[in-house]
Amino acid sequence: MIPEPFEYHIPKNLEEASRLLAQFGGEGKILAGGHSLVPMMKLRLAAPKHLIDLGRLTDLKYIRESDGRIEIGALTTHFQIQSSSLLKEKCPLLPETAREIGDVQVRNKGTIGGSLAHSDPAADWPAAILALAGEIQARNVSSSRWIPASEFFVDLLTTALGGDEVLTAIRVPVAPPRSGHAYLKLHHPASGYAMVGVAAQVLLNEARHIESASVGVTGVGPKAYRATAVEEALRGKAPSRQNLEAAAAHAAEGIDVNSDLYASAEYRSHLAQVYTRRALEKALERAHGK
């Protein structure tokens, strides 16, 4: 389990990192926590000639609030998010998602930026960032842009990041009043990744009906997605079991559902519906509690 040789680079700042990335073209890769990349290199599924280690750019590790938004630096680890008191108060869906990722050791090293950039079809962050209608910041040598989560995940392990772009931050709105959230995941028994993961956020109106719901789903198709048909079916509805069930029935609608050794497409679709309903129930319960 020895990776192929590579050259190792330690950029002093973000500018240098993006310059190196541009310089090496397809032969260079960013190294963040390494907890997706190093296993792939050991299996020789990846063999970059150059690794550009962001590990020392500690100014990319932060969680802060401004203008009703939370911004998180790309290098922030899953554990830092899981244990952030700011997030527990202002955006509790994120710590709830973080604690479901891998194990203690993985959460100590793995980063939110790395997970999003990698975009594993069974990763947890994509579901949460989609449900929160987050945005992802990408920078190259000359410019920087915010990409809406809904446009970020393009296909299996493919994102909207350009080959010369470094993912630098994620931002999401602070959870509004009368809202509730939940992340529910069925862990794959061996790998711990999501067989199905559903992130939900619901907003109640004055009459305690559903003003809006947003639902991000991972593990089901080639990439994480917003279950828009579920969301539409809930708009303005009373939060009854019947309404939730009817809406959740659309959870895998229009998706090319994965089928593998562990779960057939039919079973996975069923799981997506059940986990969507349960996540909505839990989110509503919390919204009512407020």
Next chain:
Amino acid sequence: MKIQTKINGHLREDEVEPRLLLVHYLRDVAGLTGTHIGCETSLCGACTVLLNGEAVKSCTLFAVQADGGEITTIEALGNHEKLHPLQEGFWEEHGLQCGFCTPGMILAAYQLLCRNPHPSREEIRKGLEGNLCRCTGYQHIVKAIEYAAQKIGSPDA
């Protein structure tokens, strides 16, 4: 590439290939074979060490990523004359059979007790989710960690 590390309190400087994994650095370069290699695929936790105070799987990091860092391996926790309370717990409560997973278990448990000195059984199990044991069935490992938590928490520890 030249790297500097502090392993169990001792500074070292070594010339390493960038692709050298931290676990191989510890075992083959530093000669500290207490850290075990189980699965090599980031799943079993046998290779767990502390890097700058955090439990990590040393088979999933390159040694160059630990440059400038402090590493703690099982060798530093205690010795035959004076066992660390965790080691004593594993001894007293039969927390091991073959012992292959034990160094990793103990370092993961060490991290757990640093973050949460009085964990419930449930919290102990969650804290060990990255470590697999093929022998014990975990019950005695949980007890060993409860033993250690109690001992560390008692005034005469």
